[in-house]
Amino acid sequence: MCEANAYLKDGENEVMFMESVDVIEPYENGLKLIDIFGMQKFIQAKIKDMTLLNHRIILEKIDSELVQIKLNIESSVT
């Protein structure tokens, strides 16, 4: 099985966020993760890096103020 574990970077540490992740897709200001059992989790974060052979996904929180500014810009551009 080729699922991966998703960890959230917290300073120097990496905290387990979700085990056995199958699907990752963008969702609103962050990501939606779905594990192999169909459970969903949402997080306001982006992918920092990912190594599939090691089954590791590292997530990093997004600054919410920056997200808001980006959203305003995107809606004014598109």
Next chain:
Amino acid sequence: MCEANAYLKDGENEVMFMESVDVIEPYENGLKLIDIFGMQKFIQAKIKDMTLLNHRIILEKIDSELVQIKLNIESSVT
């Protein structure tokens, strides 16, 4: 082996961009992909969705004008 194939979404089609991808990480305005042989590719794109059990990563090109505006905003915020 748990590598995945990366496809670039082009309208309704999905065009193979890189086979046997191991590592994905952000790089400048896009992504750096490294395959299981250590070959690197760069693309100005973001992850549209990813299903690890199906070994599929779908990439989507980023509008370069939008990227530039975001970069300007980020550098003025941070």
